[in-house]
Amino acid sequence: MTTAxxxxxxxxxxxxxxxxxxxPFDILHGLDFSVARGEFVSILGTSGSxxxxxxxxxxxxxPAxxxxxxxxxxxxxxxxEGVVTVFQDYAHSLLPWRSVRRNVALGIEATFDRPQRDERVDEALSMVGLAERADEYPWRLSGGMQQRVQIARALAMRPKVLLMDEPFxxxxxxxxxxxxxxLQKVQELTATTIVFVTHDVEEAVYLSDRVLVLAGSPAAIGLSLDVPLDRPRHQITTKERADYLELRHRVYEALGHDVGVPARTGERGGHD
Ligand SMILES: Nc1ncnc2c1ncn2[C@@H]1O[C@H](COP(=O)(O)OP(=O)(O)OP(=O)(O)O)[C@@H](O)[C@H]1O
Ligand SMILES: [Mg+2]
Incomplete structure (x- = not known):
């Protein structure tokens, strides 16, 4: 097959x-889409979609x-090769008897010798802001830090693609x-392609270049929405922009939420 x-x-x-x-239960049907190199694509859909x-x-x-x-x-x-999955359940994916450093090294131990391994582990830990905690055990860290350790483990493999299932x-x-x-900064630095599953509409619009919404049963792509907001994005100012709010509105609508009035009418009555 030919690929752009x-x-x-x-x-x-x-x-x-x-x-x-x-x-037999049909879960997904007729999915046609592509993800460009370096693109950040979120996948939304109701629970079980x-x-x-x-x-x-x-x-x-x-297998499909x-x-x-x-x-x-x-x-x-x-x-x-080069495609790494980060699961939601960080607590069960870290080995409690290994230090943070040795947890992060887990995916590259068989492939690299000590100096290369250390270099990659140090780089990955500093990308997630945990360089100082390398010698601790994961159970001494907060939930957010443990999730960063799991992300660092994926980054140490220098993946081309990160597949993230509700990581936050x-x-x-x-x-x-x-x-x-x-994660925005890491992607800016590494140009990794990211496919990010989330339940959180605000998170999806904030982070993504494109949002895909699964809809129907079996599910297909109900909406593919480009998010042309400037980068870097900012938690307060980006989320105050009219174009951010309109994109968010369209995603809620595609998820079947009652959004009050259609986007763009400018009338009052929305409740979100
Ligand atoms: N191994 C399996 N065998 C049979 N059915 C499965 C299996 N895994 C998932 N399913 C079914 O596939 C459907 C989709 O599940 P999936 O976990 O992909 O949904 P999801 O969108 O990730 O949901 P959530 O938002 O709750 O995580 C559900 O009906 C689920 O019961
Ligand atoms: Mg799920």
Whole structure:
């Protein structure tokens, strides 16, 4: 197949059917989209709509029942090199008997010798602001710090693509905002392609170049919305902009929320 030079991941006619209690269950159907290199794409959808399933298919952890996924033009069968998944559940993904440094080294131990490993681990820890905590054990760290350790572990592999499944879902609002900004900076530095699953509409619009909303059953892409807001973005000023608010409104609408009045009318009556 031919792939445009700047395409990282592509889905062509991807469908997923999994066994359910009353027979096969169609979860995803007819997914056609691509993610450009260096692009930040969020995936939203109601609970159970198939976001995690889609991320697993993109990461080669689950085969598509129909259609094809390609990474840089090569069909994905099993996890492709350079594509790393970060799961929501950081507490269970860190090994309590290993220091932060040795947790971050986990994905590169078999591939690199000590000096190269140390260099990558130090770089990844400083990107997430945890250079000072390298010799601690993860259970001594806060939830937000533990999630940063998991992200550092992924960064130490210098991935081309990061697939993130609600990585900030379990964190309080302040920690979440600070990790969002850290992730923005990391992406600015590394130009990593990021596919980011979230429940949080504000987070998706704030971080993304494009937001995809899964809709229907089986789910397909109900909305693909470009987010042309200037970067770097700012937690207060970006979120006060009229164009940010309109994008947010359109995503809520695509998720089936009652948004009061249609965007652009300028009339009062919205409740969000
Ligand atoms: N291994 C599996 N076998 C059978 N069905 C599954 C399996 N994993 C998920 N499903 C079903 O697929 C559908 C989509 O699940 P998925 O976890 O992808 O949703 P989600 O959008 O990530 O939800 P949430 O927002 O709650 O995380 C659900 O109906 C779920 O029950
Ligand atoms: Mg999920």
């Amino acid at each position: 030079a700047n395409e990282s991941l592509t889905c062509h006619g991807v469908a997923v059917t999994l066994p359910g209690v009353s027979g 198939g976001k995690t399933t889609l991320l697993r298919v993109l990461g080669g952890l689950l 029942s129909a259609g094809a996924v390609h990474h840089e033009g090569t069909a994905v069968h099993g996890p492709p 879902g379990a964190l309080d609002a302040m920690t979440k905002a600070s990790l969002q900004d850290q």
